[in-house]
Amino acid sequence: MQLKVQPIDIKVGKYKVVMNTLDAKELGVYEGDRVRVRNHATLTAIVDFTEDMIAPGMIGVYHEVQEQLRKEWTETVDVEPAEKPKSAHIVRKVMDGKKLERDEVNLLVRDIVEENLSDVELAAFITSTYIRDLSEDETEWLTRAMIETGEQIKFSTSPIMDKHSIGGVPGNKITLLVVPIVAANGLLIPKTSSRAITGAGGTADLMEILAPVDFTATQIKEMTEKVGGVIVWGGGTNIAPADDKLIKIEYPLSVDPHCQLLASIMAKKGAVGAQKVVMDIPIGPGTKILDVKAGRKLARDLISLGERLGMDVDCALTYGASPVGRTVGPALEVREALKVLETMEGPNSLIEKSVVIAGMLLEMGGAAPRGQGRELALETLRNGKALAKMKEIIEVQGGNPDVSYRDIAVGQHTAEILAPSNGYIIEFYNKRIVQLARFAGAPNDKGAGVLIHKKRGESVAKGQPVLTVYADKKEKLADAVRYAREFPPIFVEGMLIERVDEVKGL
Amino acid sequence: MQLKVQPIDIKVGKYKVVMNTLDAKELGVYEGDRVRVRNHATLTAIVDFTEDMIAPGMIGVYHEVQEQLRKEWTETVDVEPAEKPKSAHIVRKVMDGKKLERDEVNLLVRDIVEENLSDVELAAFITSTYIRDLSEDETEWLTRAMIETGEQIKFSTSPIMDKHSIGGVPGNKITLLVVPIVAANGLLIPKTSSRAITGAGGTADLMEILAPVDFTATQIKEMTEKVGGVIVWGGGTNIAPADDKLIKIEYPLSVDPHCQLLASIMAKKGAVGAQKVVMDIPIGPGTKILDVKAGRKLARDLISLGERLGMDVDCALTYGASPVGRTVGPALEVREALKVLETMEGPNSLIEKSVVIAGMLLEMGGAAPRGQGRELALETLRNGKALAKMKEIIEVQGGNPDVSYRDIAVGQHTAEILAPSNGYIIEFYNKRIVQLARFAGAPNDKGAGVLIHKKRGESVAKGQPVLTVYADKKEKLADAVRYAREFPPIFVEGMLIERVDEVKGL
Structure with a gap:
């Protein structure tokens, strides 16, 4: 099918095109299928559909496809249905709990690096390995393939x-x-x-x-x-680039499959x-x-x-x-x-x-x-x-070697979190400390963070500072303090479910 | 964070926005996270990132987000990090093999219908149910929720x-x-x-x-x-719309989890x-x-x-x-x-x-x-x-009731697939017959298809027609015949791995 190219100036990280549903029906392709797009060069792209954004007879091509086609630009391209890549069948094998061969792991990782798999296919792979894990052999091959598909440093001396x-x-x-x-x-x-x-x-x-x-x-x-x-x-x-691609799928699912953790x-x-x-x-x-x-x-x-x-x-x-x-x-x-x-x-x-x-x-x-x-x-x-x-x-590395700890600028806006009662600190919530620092602007605002005066097991007197929050921006300090009021990062014995209710420095 | 709106005229089926990586870093959001976008109205969108397509200080908004914002258009919007929807945590529960409550199934199906889950999250759900299946209770709730989130016909008489x-x-x-x-x-x-x-x-x-x-x-x-x-x-x-949304993910993975098959x-x-x-x-x-x-x-x-x-x-x-x-x-x-x-x-x-x-x-x-x-x-x-x-x-239904079978127009281009030898048909490949009809143009070309003269177990003489292929378009007939040569849809005993090598009518 000959279609007229309509550039879409969006990077999507993959070869992707958009066709009108009428053309897609005529061509016999469905959402998530692939098509072969050909002018002088040939590439395989994943198809999305639209009923109105792209007219029949046109094909919307995202940035990555444009880049390829622009090598010898033509007004029209030939479009035909393409098979799934072999790696999509390998993903299916993992879903089915079948063991992979070494060649299959290599092919899969190469296609991950080259963005030949859709997010849906990658998510199916991640989910399957999360539920089923890979064998020791497969994990070794995965690791080796991740190393080999990226840059490698080889030293002539040892040990490294x-x-x-x-x-x-x-x-x-x-x-x-x-x-x-x-x-x-x-x-x-x-x-x-x-x-x-x-x-x-x-x-x-x-x-x-x-x-x-x-x-x-x-x-x-x-x-x-x-x-x-x-x-x-x-x-x-460009060390182990497959890892970054997998993390982009693992992060939104909040999972880190055991085999991927090891391989990564x-x-x-x-x-x-x-x-x-x-x-x-x-x-x-x-x-x-x-x-x-x-x-x-x-x-x-x-x-x-x-x-x-x-x-x-x-x-x-x-x-x-x-x-x-x-x-x-x-x-x-x-x-x-x-x-x-x-x-x-x-x-x-x-x-x-x-x-x-x-x-x-x-x-x-x-x-x-x-x-x-x-x-x-x-x-x-x-x-x-x-x-x-x-x-x-x-x-x-190009920094100033004469730097001293005294020169390091920390956030100029500070607030103290005070002990709400006398006693020992019996709970110290790591995740809340991190959230507190993030609300204060870390890691993007370099000066933002938390200075810890008292840790778990130490005794405090009511009103004594337990934490000092630093921020580069005043409004972020306020955000952080609001967070600390709602989710107290420490607990003093006898404090029960009282809240941090005194904040200085605002 | 205040960002200037930059419309992107693409429908993506979901609330999605694109931010510059610098702004995203400042805001503390990562790929696949959600942000709350607010002018007069508020909506939650999934964020993609770009280093160059959207300038810092801008936010690219796809069609669906524009539609919402246009109700009371403003030049800038307020953007802040948003939590994952509860249904994303429900997907995680399914990944972890934990049983869902009825309310959770309802919420999940509602969010599927309302496109509040990303393709990655939907793929994780499909993959998990493919590997683990759902319980009978969960499958019943899934079915009921799929019915209730769409149009329903209620007859006053019975039986239907x-x-x-x-x-x-x-x-x-x-x-x-x-x-x-x-x-x-x-x-x-x-x-x-x-x-x-x-x-x-x-x-x-x-x-x-x-x-x-x-x-x-x-x-x-x-x-x-x-x-x-x-x-x-x-x-x-709009009957059982959740089903269509799930099929869009199942189709590219070529899976049909048992519970989804039943529920669908x-x-x-x-x-x-x-x-x-x-x-x-x-x-x-x-x-x-x-x-x-x-x-x-x-x-x-x-x-x-x-x-x-x-x-x-x-x-x-x-x-x-x-x-x-x-x-x-x-x-x-x-x-x-x-x-x-x-x-x-x-x-x-x-x-x-x-x-x-x-x-x-x-x-x-x-x-x-x-x-x-x-x-x-x-x-x-x-x-x-x-x-x-x-x-x-x-x-x-608005058709012509005087129609007769004689009036039904079939493809005007035909080719016969002949028996390559004398004997009984011992193999008849359903999938190849379907592929043959599809290459000939079916289902989009209504006249395209295959007429079967001889089925499994019937005897044929060498050169006798076994199939007639019909096509509305000459070039599609040629495609179909090429396919039949490469993948013979029938096997005659003694034929071994010979190929169909005589084709009339071209």
Whole structure:
């Protein structure tokens, strides 16, 4: 069928076209079917229908299709029904609980990266793996395919170290300490990090206060070889691009199928060439892993997948019921981490967790004998080598190495959340602390966040400040305070279901 | 956040908006999240992102959102993050295998009808029910909710009869005989039918050769009360609209979850007020039901769901391995059915199946004693009462009652598919016969289709015509013949994997 091209200037991320229902009927295609569109080139696009927006005889082509057709633009194109891609049948196999062959996993991942599957098909895949999970073989192949369909960094030296946190604990800024400690001891650690999606600040959101974080894979390799480590944004590279495509479907469904969680983590580590990896698995209410049993299972699965991929994985089950350190939000967290590097002053929860994780890496990488990693990490902090290395990292990424924690600007609008009665803090809601920081503007407003004066188990007197909320914008501070009134982030014994009812600073 | 409205003149079937990634980041929303858009009115829309198509400070609003906002148009709108609808959490419950409450099913169906769920969420629901199925309670509530969220016909007399075929057998034009037979015996039968999606012609595609088929629920009621029966297109009404929305997701996934199949059939029967229903369940390769065991299970489930809904359901397991009658394609099938009504001449498979199904309905409706329905049905055909009733039905729907089978125009371009050797036909591929008719132009080209000279088990001589392909358009005939060469629709014993290699008439 010859149809006249009508450009639609919208990017939809896929090859998509719109036809009039009359033409579609004539052609024998239905919503969600594919058509082959041909001028000089040929492409396969998913069809949407309309009764009135596109006239019969016309075909609406979205941006991505236009781009392809514009290589040799013609007024009309030939349109015919096209078969589903083979990967759509592979999705159906997963729905039916049938095991996939390695070739099928490869094809599926390639079609995910190349946007050949519709959102409906991707959602069916995600839902099926959520309900049924994939086998160990399939998960390994998925991980390998995710690595191979993206950019990869290959170092000529070894070992290449890495760390990853499963997440869910607020204020987990330890990467800012662990990377310089490890690199200061002669090991290479090309750390890619994420930005926050539902959190108050990912490591990339934090680091970009100190230096640019957006680099290509080649630049990451060069910088790591030069100074031993980097702290960059993974999303700026084309590392494991299939993962991003899957997350776009997982996020609206609020699911993270077990096999995808494993593949997503390990693919990102594998793609940067990591050989020895420590996984930080925070455990407790509000984190992704509710108890030690679930943590051990995840640890075993990560270690096992690592073995299959030739990667040495150690796991640390960590305390996740309270924030790490006493700050949540980009600038506040950077200030807290830098202060530890500069002065060794700071919350024990931050220093201790950092040296334990760094110590594991030092031992795995052969920089410290077994059992002495923590001590070496602590010493590296104390003797200023970690600070010196952090300055090198900041400098190589294009930041100002002369920065001090004193220079980090935090939100100028503040409000204090006061204890409503005397007693001990018996509940401390991580998720509410994060929401509070988000209402205050984090992670987008760098100065926004929460400073925690009192944690679970500490005693407070009525009227004493428990939290200070920081915001860059006055109206966001008001939003945050309203939120804290409605959803008190802490509970003092005897407080029962009273609400936070005194707020200063507004 | 105040944003300036930028209309996008595309219908997307849902409330959707597009924001620049910078604004989205500032607002703290991600792809697939919802935002509340407010001028004088308020609505909740799903957000897509763009880096360049919509400038920061602007919000692209698709057609459906524009329609709402235009009631009191303003240049700018207020945009803030919105929670997921409760039905999204209900979908998650289904994904997690948790049982739903009746209220939850109602809310879910309402949000499906009102397009409040994204395609990703709908696909997750369909996939979950495909893998896990719903309980009997949930399926009943789903069916009731599907009935209640659409138009309903309520007759003041009873019984109201209906029939339904599970489908999958080509040439199943029996409705054109069953409805007039039943109505001629004083029973009411308001038959709504579908158009073909993957077939060569649904009953609605056939009937519209004789009369218009697109009516409102009120018109269906009035016509049925006047002449006893109608044969109309269900899609022209607003009967069980949730079903159409779900089919739009099921079709691209090529799945039909068991609970949805049951709910879909029974909701359409319930909505037209049917009280006594015969289900035709064709069994055999190429149909939806592969063996008698599966057919019995489906029959039991339909009868049980009918009981819960207060509907009397009888099921007929029928032979589905060969086409019904000897024609496939709208005009050919209408001609064959009309000829039976006018002359009682026609294939036994068509006459016998029609009188059996009609006979069951006559017995259920009390028009014939148990065991004598088939005989009464046959007599109604023989004595011309069925023909007279069909003419009334055609007339009440606005067609020409003086039509004869001789007047039905079939495709003027024909080609014969010849037997490649002497022997018996040992394989007859239903799906290939349907594909052949579709390549020839069916169901959109009314004259296109296949006339079957020889069926499974019949003997043929080399060079004897087995099939005649009809087409309205010459090029489509060529497509069909090419298809038949590549995928022979019949196999003669001893033919092995030879191909059909002689084609006349081109």
